[in-house]
Amino acid sequence: MAHIPLSEGMAGPRGPMMYRPETAKPLSELAEILLRGESTLTRAERELIGTFVSSENECQYCQTIHGALAAHYMGGDVELVCQVKANFSIAAISEKLKSLLVIAGKVRQGGNYVTTENIEQARAQGTTDLEIHDTVLIAANFCMMNRYVDGLAAWTPDDPDFYRQRAAMLAEQGYIGSARRH
Numbered sequence: 311m312a313h314i315p316l317s318e319g320m321a322g323p324r325g326p327m328m329y330r331p332e333t334a335k336p337l338s339e340l341a342e343i344l345l346r347g348e349s350t351l352t353r354a355e356r357e358l359i360g361t362f363v364s365s366e367n368e369c370q371y372c373q374t375i376h377g378a379l380a381a382h383y384m385g386g387d388v389e390l391v392c393q394v395k396a397n398f399s400i401a402a403i404s405e406k407l408k409s410l411l412v413i414a415g416k417v418r419q420g421g422n423y424v425t426t427e428n429i430e431q432a433r434a435q436g437t438t439d440l441e442i443h444d445t446v447l448i449a450a451n452f453c454m455m456n457r458y459v460d461g462l463a464a465w466t467p468d469d470p471d472f473y474r475q476r477a478a479m480l481a482e483q484g485y486i487g488s489a490r491r492h
Contacts, residue, residue, distance in 0.1 A: 313463045321472070322371040323455055325464045337455075341485040344448050351441055353481075354383035355407055358394050359414050359445055360452045365395040366418050369456035371466040376452075378470075378477035406435040410445045417449035 316325035327334035345356045357380035364372035377391040384390060393401035398411045409432035416423040424446070432442055459466070467473070 311463065312465065313461075316462065316464060319465075321465050321467055321476070322375060322459050323464065326458055326462050338485045340451060344444060344451060346484050349441075349444060350438060351410075351444065352383070354380050355410075356444070356448060357383060358391070358403070358407065359410060359448045361391060362394055362398060362411055363414050363418050363449045363452040364456050366415060367453060367456040367460075369460050371459050371464065372452065372456050374466075374470075374473050375476055375480075378473040379480055382474075382477045382481050404435075406432070406437055409435045409437060410441065413442065413445050414449035417446050418453055421446075421450070 312325065314329065317328040320328050323337070327337065345360065346353060349356065357376050361373050361377040361380055364376060367373075373395065377388075377395070381388045381391050390402060394403065394411070398408055401408075409428075413424055413428050413432060416425070416428060429442060458464075
């Protein structure tokens with residue numbers, strides 16, 4: 311049960327966003343830019359960054375919905391999502407993405423944990439400054455959203471089909487389009 315009265319049937323951040331709708335627009339716009347906007351990182355890679363951070367933060371809703379979305383973008387590869395969450399260093403992903411996940415993991419601990427060495431290792435894998443910037447912002451945004459969802463005890467469905475269906479809708483409509491649908 312949520313800690314404050316939230317709209318029934320609104321999972322994850324949608325319930326809190328409906329409680330304070332003026333926050334929904336900027337939060338949805340940020341997600342749209344970071345996860346679906348122009349980038350040299352694929353949508354799947356960006357969703358994997360968010361999934362990893364959410365998994366490390368133990369946010370069941372966020373790791374499940376964004377993992378389902380990453381799998382959707384990768385043709386249904388749920389196993390790869392599970393590998394990234396369990397131990398990305400041995401997952402079948404690029405060295406570049408692994409270096410970005412190191413940075414994302416450090417941001418999750420606290421921004422000051424990111425070191426010059428982490429950045430140099432990412433650059434050695436061909437990572438651009440924009441990709442580093444966006445990884446840090448994706449990780450920071452997911453930390454905020456994880457705490458938003460869990461801090462208010464927002465509804466987190468147990469049904470895996472819910473997440474697959476919602477992921478397909480997000481992939482088609484995006485974060486802004488799905489925020490308009492209540």
